[in-house]
Amino acid sequence: MAQFIRGVIVASLASLISAQTIKVGSTVVAATPQNVAPAGAIVAVPAPLSTTSGAPLLAWESFQLTQAVLTNLTNLNLTAISSFSFPGTGSPSTASCKAFPGDANWPSPIVWDVLDLLSGGALIKTVPLAAPCYTSWPEYNATLCAAITASWNDPHLHTSDPTSTQWPLFEGLTCIPPTLGRTVTNCTLGGYASYSIEVSNVAQIQLALNFARNLNLRLVVRNTGHDFADKGIGAGALSLWTHKLNDIKFYESYTYGSYSGPAFKLGAGVHTEDVYAVAEANGVTAVGGECRTVGLAGGYIAGGGHSPMSSLVGMAADQVLSMEAVLPNGQFVTASATQNPDLFWALRGGGGSTFGVVTSVVVQAYPKIPVTTMTFDFTISATLSATTFWNGVRAYFSYFATFTDAGTYGYFNIVPNGSGGYTFTFDPFWGGNMTKPQLQTLVAPFLKDLSNLGIPVTPVFTQYASLLPAWNASFPPENVGGWTNHAASRLFPRENFTNGTLLNATLAAVRYAIEGGAILVGYNIKSATNAHANQNNSVNPAWRKTVTHFILPGLWDANASWATIQNVSETITNDWMPKWRAVSPGAGAYMAEADINEPNFQQSFYGSYYPQLYALKQQLDPYGLFYAPTGVGSEDWVVEGQLPYVPTQNGRLCKKT
Template identity: 75%
Template sequence: MAIRGVAFVCLASLISAQQINSAHGVIPATSGTVTPAAAVVAAKGNFAWESVQLTQSVLTNLTNLNLTNIALFKYPTSTAASTSQCKVFPGDADWPGPVTWEILNILSGDALIKTVPLAAPCFTSWPEYNATECAIITSSWSDPHLHVANPTSAQWPLYEGLTCVPPSLRSEATNCTIGGYAAYSINVTNVAQIQLALNFARNLNLRLVVRNTGHDFADKSVGAGSLSLWTRNLDSLEFYKDYTYGSYSGPAFVMGAGVETADVYLLAEQNNVTAVGGECRTVGIAGGYIAGGGHSPMSSLKGMAADQVLFMKVVLPSGEFVTASATENPDLFWALRGGGGSTFGVVTSVVVMAYPKIPVTTMTFSYSISSTISADTFWNGLGVYMKYFPTFPDAGSYGYFNIAPNAAGNLTFTFDPFWGANMTKIQTQALVAPYLSDLAKLGIAVTPVYTEYQSLYPAWNASFPPEVVGGWTNHAGSRLFPRENFVNATLLNETLAVVRHAIEGGAILVGYNIKSAVNPHANQNNSVNPAWRETLTHFILPGLWDADATFAQIQNVSETLTNDWLARWRAVSPGAGSYFAEGDINEPDFQQSFYGSYYPQLLAMKKEFDPWDLFYAPTAVGSEYWYITGQIPYIPTQNGRLCRKT
């Protein structure tokens, strides 16, 4: 372990029953007799809470006091993984008892939270039952902030297992269990707590998950019987007008892992700069967003969010706290920017570049199949748009649109919006004029609404309202179609045909006309899926069912999505890929689709940095060696024991 200097050491003791056993006898376990196991380690570039660490000196002091169970919190002395086939699960003989959990709670500064599902107040079987509280939870269930503020709740709970949702929202919700949610969480407010939890989980062979805001289509931040690191409250955010690091000198943001998109965009607006961030408000930028690459309304101008990172602070599976940058741990720096979350460590903070303030012009319009627009004409309209897929992002724009049924049962195409980054209204109108003319020639008359903004923040705030979450009525997959699919007329027609097949089969389309721009000022030497560097689209394809659908019905739609609709998409774009954070959890050969040619290198690094197999998440690097017990095919929930494949 490369542990650096200690300013002071806080002594801590371990308890037996409700008392502390030490060389000095047995005394009551109270806040006055037990202190968190942490020390302040001075280091340049840390937030204050990053300097609160679990040092070897703290552990040595605990050992010297002859405290019991100290081995549970020690750093590893070998790279040998547990030989057990499965992670320890509640009810097992090796599952920690209440006293052991209380030890972790005391040493972490009373940060341990035993899971009570968010909707538990709706069920009389829980002590938390409260009809008034249940009504509040139910009415707010689709609000992402409700779930972000909860240590375990998922914003899209399908793959948790739907074990505790408000019964008025789902008729089959007659009971509430913890299901796929973590057994316990640590409310992380400093690095020492992360180190304690990693050592604890590794030494006891517990399943570990990392949850930030919970914004994840596949619920990868939940896991039955797990200890969860809840990093949402690492929300420190600072802006520097003149930040120097390596060869970079300019504006930058320093942000903790829990900072959300909305926070960054607002601070950027207040300081007259532009940030590369997400579309949705509760995306944790420094967490899974950058870890997965991070597409943005700014991507066609500046590249992926992962490209903007100057350096990162991270706690490794060993418990060591390190910096990752182009010059310090460069291999880790490469992997953390695009190689997926819950794989190489727990990122605590990142530093990212900012850019000058730019104008944005948006355009919105819609058209539908009707008595004047036939189905063929409607789809020819999408084909016309696809012909401009190279032109628009090459100019820096970002097209966000959807195709979905309307109230009359017909399909509607909606621009929501076309995003002209760094464009005035006049420039945007000139860019789209040929496209609108071609639509008119088909007989599709639209009335575009243009809105010019002085900067990104008001454009984003007006264009992307708070996301609606909490639902379980769809299962989404995605595809990154490359440029060749739109410059080659034959491939364009084939791509249009397979998109039409899926939508007419019952799916909806959420489309992005986007590219990852070459940015000479950014560090694009990272593990972002190579498919992003070739793509002109990110197409998300949700398959749909009713809120009260049975698991058999959900299974049927999910299987159709994977083996029919998306299979056709893969066939017309061989060698392309899919976006890890918004992809099909059943994606065949996910290694190639989500990581491309980088997967062998990422897997080798996973084995190097995490030989103990501490970190796991569905479709993450190395996840192919594990499975969850008791699964329904095509509905791979996290409601089961995590075991090794034999």
């Protein structure tokens, strides 16, 4: 579907490119893709950049924009060629707002044509994913609309589109299929970017960064659109779509610094599901996400990255050995413990769309391990009272430290059961590097406690030879595309579950929110210390002290008014979450799955590292090129027209005064 729409757009641009001309000798001719090659050249990379220890640059990383290429371009008679230059001695833009469609300083169509020409036809003018459902769009197609609607909750539909997001709430719900329960009379761009570059090489990233920086455009970076705060969208923006940078290179024996063992080099667009499959085929285990379409080498690692493997080996960011990235000034660099170490520290946990555009990462791998899972549920009913139910939840909470110290990962939910009560469900309890007898022995005291409370459960234990089959059986494709909830989260410290008084207070705070209308998506997880993992990074320090990641969604109907959505969102921020923060002072939250309205997000998402991250942001990006909601430095900006407690990206980005 995305390929169909892109074909229409490219065809329409082809007729406009002829408005550009170039000089061939003394002759002026029409500029076309046939006589203007993409701006870039294969660069003979110096040894420090080539990662000579065993993982050379990916082929497309060697195709770069250089000053020599730009100098040659000045000989062409192309409009606004200076828009693509690297920074000179000039000062950053002093404009109070980023250029916006309709402004006098918004690039003309012919200037966008130049970007398309120099990027090798990679520019895509945004057509919202659901546009074929609306007669006001030339793409209207009832058959295609039906196919889009049927697949709307499949994450792969959104990841294969240049601009769509898996969580459209903060886009503004301006173009969704009209038969999914919400009244939408028209389709508009809303918070989606105006244009995208379908990235296939480093030169295109450099062109786009220079273009956006020089013309004071809003820039966003989009891989999968998985982030709860929709960091990969932005009205009036130029978007870098890194989805197709999906190379996976496996090295059976890789040495870099103090590490020696198996490793992967991953392009920025690689998904968790792809890495797990390649790891299985090569007899190793990778550290990746629970959800299939998480962009492993993109925002996932940038935000720290929790994993079913975390209680055994730490966060995904702890596994990174080196990275390649394009900085805000357009320069392509390697970041590692010995090359640009400050950048390397920041890119592993300091948030995406902040310090540059990561093109690839090298991560270590582990031996293949067995996995055993356990599933069961219990529910409030005529024979199981609410008091007994919550005592059962407390019994589980009391084992959080014991279970994570054994390397397990508990994924569970507490949701309304339709009869006025609640159901607790393991989805599943995950025993990494455990056989069935080992897991049964570990959980036997917990199961006995439930029995003593009068809670009958029938646990199902399943042993798998390795991570991939266990993951495939346990975690079906996630259901996305919805807008009927907004979530907050908290990383409660270990002592909240080992100290009886704090345990009671924590349970009371959780129960208050659930009985107030929320649901709980719970993870019993920790960031393990590991001799091979490098935890000298900017991952939120709260991860090093936690044994939980609790997500708290508030709910509303599909056709709820914005006033209702605002009310629920405000309740999350100002009623439920204050009680969670009160029983865990100084802790934090996981930025990719947290409240976009989080008070003092700097402390909650980055902890004591925030001042260092902010200082590096100012050093690397004095232009204010990179902005992301709740990202480092985002407090210096505001999106105009935001709704209270539902801050959409559907507006002009301006400096905060």
